[in-house]
Amino acid sequence: MSDDEQELDPSVKLLGPAEVRDLAGLLNIVPTKKLGQNFVIDPNTVRRIVRVAGVRPGETVVEVGPGLGSLTFGLLEAGAAVVAVEIDGRLAAQLPETAKLMAPESSLTVIHxxxxxxxxxPQAPARLVANLPYNVSVPVLLHFMEHFPTLLAGVVMVQAEVGYRIAATPGSKVYGAPSVKAEWYGSWRTHGQVSRQIFWPVPNVDSVLVGFDRREIPLGTEVERLATFALVDAGFQQRRKMLRQSLQPVLGDTTTASAIIESAGVDPQTRSEQLTVHDFLKIARAAETSADPQ
Known part of the structure; x- marks a missing residue:
């Protein structure tokens, strides 16, 4: 769908380079690496993110790290009710004030x-759309997928290296613990890179859009998720070792670990980078069965 075909609210204005710099100057804000702050200054990129995310009029979208509001106003322009979570007190206080000028008739809730x-x-979000701070992107994603089961889909902009890791499949060089944990919640895919030039200040890393769709039926219980994630963490801490060795911290000695892994239908000589989340879940369930005295 093109921008022309997308239903946009003409009363909402987007931030350009001049507005972003003016707002930063007003608040005496110098973007910091500590908070991973790189502000988007290109309205076309904002509309591309909103379009790829499939935002629909009237639905509640949660945005993490709205900053000065570049993406926020793109979401409001598409008719979403936005709940924005911002850690920086100055930015959290300013965003509603900016919205009075840029999106006066829109639904925006800012949480500091x-x-x-x-x-x-305050509202159950249906979608997550955000330009995530690079230093906490994976923890934030997994945290929101865990705590907000109403999140059915979304798109986030993250550091390219991180994005490709999240969406990686077994056997890939960048496949790791984040890939498996993300797969627990649903399917993930990349939607192309984003130019460094659309940010201020210009970062020294590339960015990529990553989209997800949550599974309709959870893979397992919360207890099983925690057990599976413990195996994933152990397995990838020593990813070059065979499972019967790398999973010892969770399953016990080599003999015990081998027996549990085999009973799950997995080869104990396989390495973690070859396993799907389903394989790790099978091992977690086998371990629970072996621990059950009955």
Missing amino acids: QDALRITEL
Whole structure:
């Protein structure tokens, strides 16, 4: 669907380079690496993200790290009700004020809080759309997938290296613990790179869009998720070792680990980078069965 075909609210204005710099100057903000702040200054890229995310009028979208509001106003332009979570107090206080000028008739709720600590929102979000701070992108993604089961889909912009790792499949050089944990919640895919020039300041890394769709039926229980993730962490801490060795911290000695892994229908000599989340779940269930005295 093209921008022309997408239903956009003409009363909403987007931020360009001049507006972003003016707002930063007004707040005396110098973007910091500590908070992973790189502000988007290109409205066309904003509309591309919103379009790829499939945002629909009237649905609730949660945005993490809205900053000065570049992406926020793109979401509001598409008719979404936005709940924005911002850790920086100055930015959180300014965003509603900017919205009075740029999107006066839109639905925006700003929450001043650390996204990694938030477990409740005033509205149940259907979609997550964000330009995630590079230094916490994976933890934030997994945190929101865990705590907000109403999130059915979304698109995030992250550092390219991180994005490709999240969407990687077994056997890939970049396949790792984040790939498996993300797969627990649903399917992930990349939607192309984003130019460094659309940011201020210009970062020294490339960015990529990553989209997801949540599974209709959860893979397992919360207890099984925790057990599976423990295996994933152990397996990838020593990814070059065979499973019967790398999973010893969780399953026991080599003999015990081999027996449990085999009972799950997995080869104990396989390495973690060859396993899907389903394989790790089978091992977790086999371990639970072996521990059950009955």
